[in-house]
Structure formats: structure tokens, C-alpha cells
Amino acid sequence: MEYGKEQKTTGSEFSNAITSRLGGETLTRCYQCGTCVSSCPVARLTDEFNPREIIKLSLLEESARVLSSDSIWLCCSCYSCQERCPQKVEIADVIYAIRNIAFEKGYIPNIYSEFASAILDDGRIVNISKFMEQKRSTIGLPPLTPTGVDALRKILSATGFDKLQKEVEEA
Amino acid sequence: MDEVKVGVFLSDCGKQLSEILDFDTLIDYVKKIAGVSFIVRSSEFWRGKGLQSIVDAVRDGKINRVVVAESLVKLSDVKIVEAVEKAGINPYLVEVINLEEHCGWPHRNTPSEATEKAKAMLFAAVERAKLLEPIEKLEFPVLKSTLVIGGGIAGMQVAEDLADLGFKVHLVERAPFLGGLAARAGRFFPTDDCAICIQSPASDVKTITHTSRKCVYRSGLSEIPNLEILTNSKIIGVEGVPGNYKVTIEKKPRYVNEMKCVLCDKCTAVCPVEVPDEYNAKLNTRKAIYMNIPNVYPPAYVIDENICKFHDCAKCVEVCPTNAIELNQETEQLKLDVGAIIVSTGFEEFDASVIKEYHYGDYPDVITNLELARMIDGFGPTAGKIVKPSNGKPAKKIVMIQCVGSRDRRWNPYCSSICCMISLKHAMLMKSAHPDADIAICYIDIRTTGREHEYYYEQAREMGIKFVKGRPTEISRDPETNRLIVDVEDALLKKILELEADMVVLAPAMIPAEGTKELAEILGIELCEDGFFKEYNAKLRPTETKLRGIYLCGGATFPKDAPTSSLHAHSAAVKAAKFLTTGKIIKDQRTAVVNEDYCGDCEFCPVTCPYGAISLEEISEGHFVAKVSDILCEGCGICVGTCPLNAIELRHSRPDQMRAQMRGLMSVNGTSKPLVLAICCSECGHAAVDSSGMAMMQYPANVRIMKVPCTGILQVHQFFEAFKTGAEGVMIVGCKSDGCHYEVGVQKAEKKVELTRMLLKEYGIAPERLEMFNMVFIEGNKFVEAAQTMTERLEKLGPLQLMSVS
Numbered sequence: 001m002e003y004g005k006e007q008k009t010t011g012s013e014f015s016n017a018i019t020s021r022l023g024g025e026t027l028t029r030c031y032q033c034g035t036c037v038s039s040c041p042v043a044r045l046t047d048e049f050n051p052r053e054i055i056k057l058s059l060l061e062e063s064a065r066v067l068s069s070d071s072i073w074l075c076c077s078c079y080s081c082q083e084r085c086p087q088k089v090e091i092a093d094v095i096y097a098i099r100n101i102a103f104e105k106g107y108i109p110n111i112y113s114e115f116a117s118a119i120l121d122d123g124r125i126v127n128i129s130k131f132m133e134q135k136r137s138t139i140g141l142p143p144l145t146p147t148g149v150d151a152l153r154k155i156l157s158a159t160g161f162d163k164l165q166k167e168v169e170e171a
Numbered sequence: 172m173d174e175v176k177v178g179v180f181l182s183d184c185g186k187q188l189s190e191i192l193d194f195d196t197l198i199d200y201v202k203k204i205a206g207v208s209f210i211v212r213s214s215e216f217w218r219g220k221g222l223q224s225i226v227d228a229v230r231d232g233k234i235n236r237v238v239v240a241e242s243l244v245k246l247s248d249v250k251i252v253e254a255v256e257k258a259g260i261n262p263y264l265v266e267v268i269n270l271e272e273h274c275g276w277p278h279r280n281t282p283s284e285a286t287e288k289a290k291a292m293l294f295a296a297v298e299r300a301k302l303l304e305p306i307e308k309l310e311f312p313v314l315k316s317t318l319v320i321g322g323g324i325a326g327m328q329v330a331e332d333l334a335d336l337g338f339k340v341h342l343v344e345r346a347p348f349l350g351g352l353a354a355r356a357g358r359f360f361p362t363d364d365c366a367i368c369i370q371s372p373a374s375d376v377k378t379i380t381h382t383s384r385k386c387v388y389r390s391g392l393s394e395i396p397n398l399e400i401l402t403n404s405k406i407i408g409v410e411g412v413p414g415n416y417k418v419t420i421e422k423k424p425r426y427v428n429e430m431k432c433v434l435c436d437k438c439t440a441v442c443p444v445e446v447p448d449e450y451n452a453k454l455n456t457r458k459a460i461y462m463n464i465p466n467v468y469p470p471a472y473v474i475d476e477n478i479c480k481f482h483d484c485a486k487c488v489e490v491c492p493t494n495a496i497e498l499n500q501e502t503e504q505l506k507l508d509v510g511a512i513i514v515s516t517g518f519e520e521f522d523a524s525v526i527k528e529y530h531y532g533d534y535p536d537v538i539t540n541l542e543l544a545r546m547i548d549g550f551g552p553t554a555g556k557i558v559k560p561s562n563g564k565p566a567k568k569i570v571m572i573q574c575v576g577s578r579d580r581r582w583n584p585y586c587s588s589i590c591c592m593i594s595l596k597h598a599m600l601m602k603s604a605h606p607d608a609d610i611a612i613c614y615i616d617i618r619t620t621g622r623e624h625e626y627y628y629e630q631a632r633e634m635g636i637k638f639v640k641g642r643p644t645e646i647s648r649d650p651e652t653n654r655l656i657v658d659v660e661d662a663l664l665k666k667i668l669e670l671e672a673d674m675v676v677l678a679p680a681m682i683p684a685e686g687t688k689e690l691a692e693i694l695g696i697e698l699c700e701d702g703f704f705k706e707y708n709a710k711l712r713p714t715e716t717k718l719r720g721i722y723l724c725g726g727a728t729f730p731k732d733a734p735t736s737s738l739h740a741h742s743a744a745v746k747a748a749k750f751l752t753t754g755k756i757i758k759d760q761r762t763a764v765v766n767e768d769y770c771g772d773c774e775f776c777p778v779t780c781p782y783g784a785i786s787l788e789e790i791s792e793g794h795f796v797a798k799v800s801d802i803l804c805e806g807c808g809i810c811v812g813t814c815p816l817n818a819i820e821l822r823h824s825r826p827d828q829m830r831a832q833m834r835g836l837m838s839v840n841g842t843s844k845p846l847v848l849a850i851c852c853s854e855c856g857h858a859a860v861d862s863s864g865m866a867m868m869q870y871p872a873n874v875r876i877m878k879v880p881c882t883g884i885l886q887v888h889q890f891f892e893a894f895k896t897g898a899e900g901v902m903i904v905g906c907k908s909d910g911c912h913y914e915v916g917v918q919k920a921e922k923k924v925e926l927t928r929m930l931l932k933e934y935g936i937a938p939e940r941l942e943m944f945n946m947v948f949i950e951g952n953k954f955v956e957a958a959q960t961m962t963e964r965l966e967k968l969g970p971l972q973l974m975s976v977s
Contacts, residue, residue: 031578033615033642034660038667043660052662084528084644086579 014063017101023093030055030089036081042074049074051081051091058098067102073109108168116165120156123147175301178209178234179293180216180225181270182241188275193286200290204297209234217247222254229258236264236300240293242271261305263761263823266296272864273876277955284872287841291875295835302828311756311802313414313720314510317747318343320406320690323351324733325725325740326515327392332744333513334398338751341507343420344402345686347473348463349392351517352726355450355541357548359733360596361623392468401505402469405686409512409693412802413720414756418507424500425473427460431495432471434462438487438496444478448552452542454560455552460487460496464550471495510720511747512694514704515740516687517726521576521583521680528645529575529677535561536655537646537675539575540593547600557601557608559673561653566674567607570657571598572643573614577680585701587730590678591618595627597676598636611637611670613659621732639668646675681730695783696721703728714743717782717914718803719756722747761823761880762804763811769818770796776810776819781914785810807913808884812923817886824880830892836875837897844873845899845965849958852882854912855947856904863951870958874902881905882943883916890927890941899971900961903943904954910947917945937968 018024036051037043043050049071057066066072072095081091102108108116115125124147133143156162179201183189194212201207209228213221216239228234237255241247248267256262270289278285315338319330322344330342344351358365393400401422408419439458447453450463459479460472474487474496481498488496520541524532531537536559545551546558559566571594576582591614598610612631617638619625632638643659657670683702691698696716699705704727707715714722724743725736767790776797777785784803787795797810797819808821820826833848840846851857857878863870875898879885882905893901903924905917921943928938942961946953965971 029580031615032662033574034640034662035642035644037660037662038641038644038658044667047665050665052660053665080644086574086581086642088580 011061014061014066015059017063018058018094018097021097021100023090024097026087026089027055027058027094029087030059031087032056033086035084035086036089036091039080039084041078041080042076046074051075051095054095054098055089055091058094066098067105067107070109072098072102073112103164103168106168106171113165113168116161117169120153120162120165121149123149123152175206175236176208176234177204177206177236177238177297177300178211178225178228179207179297180221180237180239181210181212181293182216182221182239183212183214184242184271184275185214188242188271191275191279191282191285192270192289193282196286197289197293201293201297204294206236206301207297215247216241217250222250225251226254226258229255229260235260236303237266238293238296238300239265239267240270240289240296241267242269263306263759264300264303266300266303268292268296269861269864272861274872276864276867277870278872279867280869281842281872284842287839288872288875290841291836291839294838295832295877298831298835299828302825302831304822306760306822308757308759309801311412311414311758313751313754313756314508315339315751315754316507316509317341317511317513317751318406318416318418318507318509319513319515321345321351321515321517321684321725321727322349322400322402323515323517323725323736324353325517325727325731325736325743326351326513328737328740329513329515329724329744329747330398331392331395332741333747333751334395336744336748338397338748340398341509342398342400343404343406344400345405347403347425348467348469349400349402350463350467352519352541353733353736355544355548356593357544357551358596358600360592360627361621361734400469403473404505406690406693407504409695412800413718413750414510414802416509416512416720418509418512420505420507422503422505424476424502425471426476426479426496426498426500427472427474428495428497429469429471431493433493433495434465434470434472435492437490437492438472441486441490443484443486444480446475446478451545451552452538454542454545464548466550474498510751511722512720513722513724513743513747514690514694514696514727515723515725515743516684516690516704518681518703518730519684521682523575523677523679525582526576529572529643529675530646530648531677534646534648534655534675535559536566536653536673537677539677539679540590540597543597543676544593547597555604557605557674564673565605567605568609568671568673569598569601569611569676570643570655570670570672570674571610571612571676571678572657573612573617573678574642575677575679578615579680583680583682583701585680585729586618587681588618589681589730589732592621592624592627592732594676594678595619595631599627599631599634602631602634602636609637611639613639613641613643613657613670615640615642621734639670641668643670681726684726687727694718694721699728701729714739714746720750756802758802760801761821762801762806763799763808763819763821765797765799766818766820767796769816770814771816771818772796773815775813775815779813779915779919780810781805781807781916805913807881807916808879809881809913809916809919811884812886812916812919821880821884824884826889829877829879829889830896832877833893833898834896836877837893840873840897842871842873844871844962845970846897847874847900847902847958847961847965848877848893848896848898849874849902849904849954850877850879850882850885850893851904852906852912852917853878853880855906855910856882856944858948859904859946859950859954861951862948863954866951868951868955870955871962873962874958881911881913881916882920883911883913885920885923887923887927887930890924894936894940894971894973899968900940900965901942902957902961903941904957905943905945907945907947936971936973939964940968940971 018027034052075095211224215221252262274289319326319342330340334340404422407421410417438460442458442460444459445456448455448457460474546553549555577587619628640662641659643657645658647656655672660667697705704723706713722743724739782803784800788798810819911917924943931938944957
């Protein structure tokens with residue numbers, strides 16, 4: 001994510017959209033100390049992901065830039081940043097809130113979209129191969145029970161997830 | 172007192188008011204009020220002929236109650252009350268109202284309505300005046316002596332000031348030596364001189380004659396007459412009231428006679444017990460008999476009783492040439508009587524070891540600013556050399572980390588305010604001693620807000636000190652080389668840096684000194700959210716507490732640099748001196764009084780009183796009644812509003828007086844609009860009404876103003892009473908929720924309004940007929956808006972239908 005010429009620093013529509021969502025409430029506490037970045041295992045590997053910058057751009061109302069970037073999807077949810085943030089910004093949760101907004105607006109990387117389909121299909125993100133099943137028994141783990149995919153579908157339908165996913169797939 | 176004779180004095184404010192109000196009608200009206208025996212109209216009554224007419228009427232015995240309708244009541248009523256008192260009647264038999272700002276100006280566009288409102292105001296004032304009774308003033312003695320708690324930079328200066336002004340001062344320090352945190356700091360910003368100066372500050376009186384007024388170490392604190400210094404001592408109990416406190420002090424033995432010790436060092440040389448020296452951040456060791464640095468007060472060694480072997484060893488006793496060592500000394504309890512207490516307990520460094528990722532206390536080469544200060548100090552453990560504590564070798568690469576546990580919601584959310592300057596000072600001192608040193612400061616924001624402070628930042632950059640904008644996440648250590656690595660994102664480069672370091676210096680938060688909470692409990696004063704002592708008002712009373720006679724200064728209220736601590740100390744000295752100097756407190760008794768017949772064994776009022784003025788007293792076996800301290804009570808009436816049995820009242824705002832006032836204000840309407848009673852607290856609420864009048868803002872004349880000491884005095888039944896006397900709507904106007912002049916009154920009122928609204932609903936009355944408003948003096952417009960809104964709302968609701976009680 002780079003700052004553009006058309007920076008929009010007025011209004012508070014986008015930051016309000018984040019703070020009014022579950023997990024996004026603490027966004028405005030951030031004072032840009034960067035503890036999150038130096039705590040982040042992903043940020044160490046790639047400049048593409050910088051949680052401090054995601055928050056800064058959100059506070060500057062750069063919604064299009066934030067929502068359309070791959071960056072928000074790179075968080076691995078290890079919560080190290082959140083543990084160490086001196087302002088108790090719930091950074092990983094803020095990013096989840098932003099992802100939710102992005103998803104609603106139709107921004108989602110293909111891989112995530114595929115995950116979503118997989119979940120709706122059989123309740124798992126990753127298909128379990130026969131090889132994996134055998135491996136489980138050799139190390140003393142019980143066989144996997146079928147997922148309660150029906151119940152899951154009901155929940156996802158109640159949240160409107162299935163509809164959104166359909167829209168994304170069609171688009 | 173025999174027959175009540177009320178005199179009514181009507182000011183037309185230089186005939187300005189008579190352009191709006193019909194004074195002839197008013198005078199005719201007042202004449203007819205029972206009990207009024209004397210009426211005068213004049214231009215003004217707070218000075219000159221007008222004031223004389225009041226005085227004459229009182230002297231001649233024509234009247235024994237005084238009602239004055241004046242303007243700018245806040246300023247004029249004092250003069251009137253004083254004059255009346257001199258003329259020979261009790262000053263609390265005077266009722267002053269404000270026809271100008273509360274009636275004439277705000278209703279100038281509806282003069283006939285204003286005249287009708289004026290009638291109601293005058294009737295209310297007369298009715299209240301008839302019920303007024305004399306109230307006495309009490310005198311309480313104030314001892315001309317003070318206790319100063321804490322012998323750091325602030326405590327020493329306030330002690331010196333007060334002693335020089337002639338008051339007896341007891342300066343009590345918990346540690347064996349004076350100086351506090353400041354003395355350990357090595358050097359000070361922004362003067363760049365040594366911290367040791369403050370360790371024995373000069374009496375100005377002495378220094379003018381024979382030493383420099385800046386270097387204070389050569390003159391002697393101990394030479395100041397009236398000043399008694401108690402080290403190794405702490406406060407264990409405080410009883411009594413402002414002006415007359417009884418203090419119990421526990422003085423631990425020093426085991427060395429201060430009068431005999433000659434500081435020859437023979438005792439420390441032979442002492443076999445050696446421990447890490449906590450004064451020097453454990454960077455060196457000290458003996459069981461020791462002193463912190465060579466230049467201390469009192470100038471005598473002390474024995475650490477936790478480690479000394481006493482009579483099993485006693486080598487020091489054998490070598491002492493002056494027989495100064497007294498191993499049989501015991502802990503003493505001292506009792507002091509003082510008039511005032513000054514708290515100057517200061518602050519200390521936050522324990523950074525709780526922030527696990529920085530490994531303070533775990534990696535020896537991670538140190539704090541205070542530890543670094545001891546290294547930089549020539550008297551310190553390394554004699555000024557900057558070395559790695561792990562091996563004593565020079566530290567060349569140094570990383571400093573700001574905001575360690577401060578501006579951190581997990582530990583201390585506030586900015587400690589002095590650490591940026593401390594780190595800049597330290598970085599520069601290190602860099603000038605070792606120009607080849609490589610120093611980086613990791614910061615979130617650099618805050619250099621004092622005079623000359625920004626030049627420190629500028630100079631540091633010129634000297635080549637590096638600044639990294641970012642708060643490190645972790646300090647790790649290479650197990651092979653023992654070198655430290657600081658992980659930090661430089662936000663400006665948008666890059667994660669791994670800074671190598673020989674030594675890392677943390678700038679920990681500054682937190683209240685140990686024992687602050689306990690001392691607050693002993694003194695009965697409050698702490699703020701951050702744990703420091705809370706001043707009475709940060710803007711205007713920064714050294715006072717809610718208890719008269721107890722003062723604060725220095726770091727006790729928040730971390731401060733040396734110049735600010737000095738300012739605060741001298742300021743506290745003036746406040747304390749003002750209190751002590753007359754030798755007495757004269758306190759009028761417009762305070763609370765308990766009717767013991769009704770009072771019964773509950774604990775509501777002692778718990779609610781913000782001043783701790785109410786205690787429970789056993790009057791017969793198992794039967795407790797509330798007892799109000801005449802000196803502590805501030806007359807807010809919050810206890811009155813709290814008492815479930817109506818067993819407590821204010822002498823100057825009794826229920827019958829308030830009822831009479833309410834009835835009076837509602838007795839005449841004269842407008843086509845529904846009557847509104849606005850009950851205002853005497854502080855911000857009433858002031859906001861005054862300011863709307865001064866600015867001649869217009870609101871309808873159906874809105875009537877009633878003043879109470881604090882909205883906290885109001886009881887639920889009084890809201891109903893207001894409706895019963897004719898109000899169709901009731902406004903409660905108080906200070907801001909967090910700005911009550913009596914701490915909690917407005918919050919209590921808010922709750923009662925809420926409760927009453929629920930009850931109103933229950934009775935089928937629209938709850939919005941009652942509303943609480945919070946405003947300050949400058950918000951006259953807010954009052955006007957509220958008055959208009961309420962009036963319009965009531966017009967929409969239609970007439971109030973009260974259930975008729977047969």
C-alpha cells in the first residue's frame with residue numbers, strides 16, 4: 001500500500017464503520033508506535049504487511065486503498081501484536097473487522113473465497129485426504145468425525161455469509 | 172426573637188430596571204405581604220446612601236429581617252451582609268435576590284410579564300426571610316506549626332519557606348537521608364547543574380550573607396531555626412481537624428548519634444557485612460553501616476538493622492573515635508501537634524521487570540534511567556564511567572527506550588512527562604564524555620515542552636544521537652556474545668530494525684511513591700485515577716486538598732521536573748502560610764445539623780459526606796446517631812439529600828425555608844405559559860443563570876429561579892412538592908457531572924432525578940416534566956435553550972393533572 005496523491009483525510013465514515021463493528025472498537029486508540037510491526041512474524045517476511053500502516057490508512061479514511069489491498073488478508077492471527085500493544089488496540093480483531101467490511105464490498109482474494117466455498121460445502125477449510133486419516137491413527141489420534149455442516153450452514157446463513165459468498169462467486 | 176419585621180429594599184439600578192419593571196406596582200404589592208414593615212426604593216443598595224438606609228433601618232429597630240433586590244448578587248451581597256452585621260443583627264437574616272439578571276434583563280421584551288415574575292420573586296424572598304433564624308460563627312484555633320511529609324526537593328523547599336516565615340516545621344523523611352529521588356539523579360535539566368545542590372538547600376536568609384544562592388550545599392538546612400528534621404521516620408497516624416492535627420510518627424533508630432559522628436569512615440572500613448547498594452541501583456556494594464554519598468543530610472552514618480550483626484560483631488563501636496555508635500537505640504513513637512500538613516511524598520520509577528519482553532532484571536545490561544544517572548554521577552558506583560553492569564567494560568553502543576510502562580494502558584496510561592528530557596540529558600552527558608559512543612533513542616513522541624527544553628532535543632541531534640521513531644517490541648540477547656538486540660520498527664522508514672547494543676537504558680514510567688495509598692487513607696484525602704494525590708482543583712487550587720489544612724506539592728500530585736517541583740513547593744508554602752498565619756479559622760455555621768430524635772442507626776450520611784465530616788456516635792446502648800463536625804462540614808447538604816429519615820438539615824436551607832421559597836416563586840404566574848421551577852445549585856448552575864442575564868439573553872418569564880447550595884441537597888419528595896406548588900415543569904441545574912464543587916452532589920442529584928422520573932411515569936405524569944441540566948458559568952446560552960425547550964415541551968404536553976388528594 002502506498003500513499004497516493006488523492007489522499008482523503010477528511011470525514012470519519014470509514015473509521016466509524018470499523019469502530020462500530022465487533023472487534024474494531026479500539027481502532028482510534030492507536031498512536032503509531034509500531035510495536036505491532038516489530039512484533040509481527042509476517043511483517044518480518046514481507047513489506048506487504050504492516051499492521052500500523054493499515055490502521056493509519058484507516059484513520060486517514062483511505063478506505064478504497066485498505067479494502068482492495070491484499071495486505072489485510074496477510075495477518076496470520078497470531079495475536080502477538082495485540083498482546084504487546086501499549087494502547088490495547090485489538091489489532092488482529094480490527095483487521096478482522098476490516099476484512100468483514102471488505103468481504104461485504106466484494107473484495108476477497110481467491111484463496112479466501114475458495115476457503116469460504118469449502119466451508120459451506122463440507123464444513124472444513126482443508127480437505128482431509130485418506131493419507132492424513134491414516135496418519136492420525138498411526139500417531140494415536142482418533143478418527144475425525146463428520147463435521148456438522150448442516151448446523152454450520154444454518155449459522156452462516158443467519159449471518160448472511162452464504163449470500164455474500166454467492167455474490168462474490170458470481171462476480 | 173419577637174415579632175418579625177421585614178424590610179424590603181428595591182434597587183432600580185440607576186432607573187435602568189424601572190424601564191422594564193413597574194416599581195410602583197411592585198411596591199404596592201410588597202406592602203401587602205404580611206410581615207413587611209419597611210420598603211425603600213433606591214438606585215443601589217450595596218454602597219453609599221442605599222446601604223446606609225439599610226443600616227439605619229436596622230439600627231433604629233424598624234426591621235429585623237432584610238430583603239434586598241439588587242444586581243450582581245455575587246458581588247453586592249457580601250457588602251450588604253457585612254453592613255447589616257455591623258448594624259447589629261445577625262448577618263444570616265439577610266436575603267438578597269437579583270431582580271436585574273434574573274428578571275429585568277432576560278425578560279425586557281415582555282415587561283408586564285417581568286413585573287409579575289418580580290412579584291413572585293419578592294414574595295418568595297420575604298417568605299423565606301421570615302423563616303430565617305440567626306446563625307452563629309464559630310472560631311477554631313490554628314496551631315502555628317506544620318508537618319511536611321517527604322524530604323525530597325519539594326519537601327525541603329516548602330519546609331524551608333515555612334520555617335523562614337516563622338512557623339515551626341517538622342520535616343519527616345522515610346529514608347535515613349534527605350534528598351529523595353531528585354538527589355539520585357546526578358544532574359538536572361535544564362540548568363545542567365548537579366542534583367546534589369538540592370540535598371541541603373539553603374535558607375535564603377543565610378545565603379544572602381555568605382554563600383552563593385544557587386549552590387546550596389554549603390549552607391545548611393539544619394541551620395534554619397524552627398526546622399526540625401526527622402529522618403528514618405514515617406507517619407503512622409493522623410487525627411484531629413484542620414488547624415489542630417495530632418500526628419503520630421514512628422522514628423526508627425539510626426544507631427549512630429548524629430551529634431557525635433564525625434564522618435571519619437573508620438566504621439565502614441571495619442564493617443564485615445556487605446550488600447548490594449540499592450541507592451546506586453545495586454551497581455556496587457555497601458556495608459551494614461553506611462551513607463549514600465559523601466554529602467548527605469544528616470551528616471552521620473546509619474546502620475541497616477536488617478543485616479547488621481549488632482552485639483555479635485560491634486567492630487564499629489570499637490573503632491569509633493567519638494563513641495557515636497549506639498547499638499541500643501530503639502524505635503520511638505513521637506506525637507506532634509500541628510496546624511497544617513504538607514504532603515510532598517514524590518514519585519518513583521515503575522518496576523520495569525513486569526514488562527517481560529524487555530527482560531529488565533533478567534539481562535544485567537538492561538538498566539533504567541535512574542541506574543544510568545547513578546553511573547553518570549561522579550559520586551556514583553562507577554565514578555562517572557559508563558560501563559556494562561554485566562562485566563564492567565565500557566558500553567559504547569547504547570539504545571534507549573522511552574515510555575516503558577507509561578502511555579501504556581496495561582500499566583500506566585499517562586505520560587510521565589519528564590522522561591524524554593531525562594533521556595535527552597543522559598544521552599548528551601554520555602556522548603560528551605564518550606564522543607565515540609553510539610547512542611540511539613527509540614521514541615513514540617519526543618515531548619520537550621518546557622523553557623529551553625526543545626534546545627536539548629536540537630543539541631542532541633547536533634551531537635549525533637540517533638532517533639528511531641518506534642517502540643521496540645522486544646530485547647533479546649545473543650547467548651554467545653551477550654550482546655543485546657532491540658527489535659523496533661522505524662515508522663518513518665517503515666522498516667523493522669534490529670539494533671545491536673552493549674547496554675539498553677529504559678525510561679520507565681514515574682509512579683506514585685510507595686506508601687502513597689496508605690498515607691492517603693491516614694490523611695483522609697483522595698487519590699486521582701493514576702494513583703497520585705488529587706488536588707482540590709487543578710486550575711486554581713493546585714496545592715490544596717478538599718480538606719482545609721492539608722496541602723500537596725511536588726511529585727506527590729504527578730511526576731515533575733525540578734523547576735516545576737520548586738514552583739509547586741513555594742506555592743504550597745504560601746497557601747499553608749495563609750492558613751496558619753491568623754491562628755484561627757472563623758467558620759459560619761450554615762452547616763448541617765442532626766435531629767437526634769429522628770436519626771437512627773443507618774450509615775448513609777457518614778458514607779456520603781465528601782468531607783468526612785459526619786461520624787456516628789453512640790448516645791445510648793446500641794443506638795447510634797450522626798454527629799456533624801462543625802469545622803469539617805462545608806454546608807453542601809448532600810447528607811440532607813441522602814438521609815432517608817429527614818433527620819438532618821442545613822441551618823440556612825431548611826425544608827420549611829425551601830418550601831416557602833418554592834411556594835412564593837409559584838404564587839404568581841402573569842404569563843400565558845406554564846410555570847417552570849429551575850432549581851439551581853449555588854455554584855455553576857446559578858452562575859450560568861447569572862451569565863445569561865448579564866448577556867441579556869431572553870427566555871420566557873414563566874421560568875423561575877430557586878437557589879440551593881448544591882443540587883445534592885434535593886430529595887425526591889421535593890420534586891413532587893414543586894409540582895404540587897404549581898410548577899408544571901421542573902429543571903434541576905447543576906455543575907458538570909465531573910465538576911461538582913462538592914465532589915459528588917450533582918451525581919447524586921442526577922440519580923434522584925432519574926428515580927423521580929420513573930415514579931412520575933408510574934403516577935401517569937410525563938417524566939419529561941422533570942429534567943437535569945449540567946452547565947458552567949459561560950454556558951448562559953445553554954440555560955436559555957433549556958428554559959425555552961422546557962417551556963415549549965410543557966405547552967405541548969398541556970396542563971399538568973395532579974391526582975387530587977382528599
